[in-house]
Amino acid sequence: MTPELRDFYRARRVLITGGMGFIGSNLARLLAEAGADILVVDSLNPEYGGNRFNLDGLVPPVRINVADVRDDTAVAAVVRDRDTIFNLAGQVSHIDSMRDPQTDLDINCRAQLSILEACRRHNPSVRVVYAGTRQVYGRPDRLPVDEQHLVRPTDINGVNKAAGEYYHLLYNNVFGVRASSLRLTNVYGPRQLIKHNRQGFIGWFIRLAIEGREIQVYGDGSQLRDFVYVDDAADAFLRAGAIDACDGEVFNVGGDQPISHRELVSLLVEIAGSGTVRFVEWPPEKQRIDIGSFYSDSTKFRAATRWQPSVSLREGLRRTVAFYRQHMEHYVDAPLPAAGVLQ
């Protein structure tokens, strides 16, 4: 963290929704180092990413409020005295959103409106940074994808996250509740949910590698993705929360350079020293919402905030594997079954 950011957040009253989740908890750790006054709200829904261990070892002034962002009353209470809200609570599984669209809608649209309405009514001078997603772009027309690319989501989660983002911009423009959105690409690192495989493939691959299992890659593994280490993603939130020029804007926050699934898995197996890879046919359910290659152009965000990723993929994977090797019992309920579909 830069000295300027450290100064900015010292004693600042911050709310992190989804703050016991993957990015939220890593962000809380950075903010705690800076001496911020941190309030975390998280549902601890057992299917989602919130995990008490993610904030393990953090001492007050970190306060934890277990509540679902669908609880309007709780939301109104927690936003009241905050200077900055990092709004990361969400349903993040593409697959779950296709099976249960209404729950995704409740969390990613209805609750987002409640949060923003609570800000408008009770704390209009707050600043909100929203965790958007590159998923709103769907299958890209061109690569890399910048913010001028059409929003054309290919799954329910993408639609609802797009609406959630639009609400934030609208409350910024119409009601003066300052807000921005970071469209994150694939974020990885310690404290990600790895107990099931419905929240993105990277955490799941890391788990399989550590457990010495077979990693199944769909198709020939040639599709490209970009990756951001979670500390770099958290740093992006800190910057967006501190820089006036970010208000009212959407920004891509992506990795330095794309890598194919094939190369990614090869690197992961090398770093872990365990796991194997097998190329398999696409499952129809997943192929229908696959978007092919994707990587994003973060020029706009870099220019606005001087952000740049500082952790290479190799180093990030090394740290992540080491973290889970040490703390696996906090992230996995039970050993994987000996056989069956693992991916």
Add this chain to the structure above:
Amino acid sequence: MTPELRDFYRARRVLITGGMGFIGSNLARLLAEAGADILVVDSLNPEYGGNRFNLDGLVPPVRINVADVRDDTAVAAVVRDRDTIFNLAGQVSHIDSMRDPQTDLDINCRAQLSILEACRRHNPSVRVVYAGTRQVYGRPDRLPVDEQHLVRPTDINGVNKAAGEYYHLLYNNVFGVRASSLRLTNVYGPRQLIKHNRQGFIGWFIRLAIEGREIQVYGDGSQLRDFVYVDDAADAFLRAGAIDACDGEVFNVGGDQPISHRELVSLLVEIAGSGTVRFVEWPPEKQRIDIGSFYSDSTKFRAATRWQPSVSLREGLRRTVAFYRQHMEHYVDAPLPAAGVLQ
């Protein structure tokens, strides 16, 4: 209606959601002429556009089912045996959406998901044509606006209508429920709600002119809009519902040429032979969600369907004024107050 469309819709089992509303009822009348088997569902919410008189004189086989599209059970029942769904039910007031975002979300997002889920589960071979809106574009970057323009809505209704549209495309692409969206510009004509002024200005202006009142135009009236007469809009729905190439697509459906508010009101007062115009300051609540000049490029839809507007603005206004002069009592609960804010 072309002979081909008439043949296509003869005895076809059609559902019109919002079918007692403005566009829905005019569409029902065209379909009745073609001999379609018509089921109309409408909430008849007194604040919205549904009006029993809109279907006055239509005889069976038009069936009317009063139900709110938020009623999942009713929705599941009415979609079952239909060949084509014209999905026009919606909350359409920009202003209401800003005052009560959650109701707008319920109708324009949650209920749309329910309709599509019901199709997916009970009637996957149906075809759906969704009433989209040019409002999803927000304040345009360039004119005329084509479908490559970014979606960037400036009010809650625009966000939720965008999400509703994305759901339709998604169900087309992922689940094979054929669907398209028509992004309508300003539609006007007989059977529009004119009892209050929260559902667009054109119907309200027509009422004021007929009643010999003062029409207030915000600013200098130089902002441009394009207009579509309701029979032309209904014809666009008929075409999209009959042409395979429309499935999975969004289309602008706009007027032949733009006209300024100033010229529009002048034309309206001339045609009505009554009413006056006054230019007033923008009310802040409306200016915050105004989008400046807007007119759309419908080239894509014209190319796909050979649609073109057939009723000029002058002729359309003439018909509309004549309609309301004859039937005003069915569209207005009470006379306007003698004084007060009329716009």
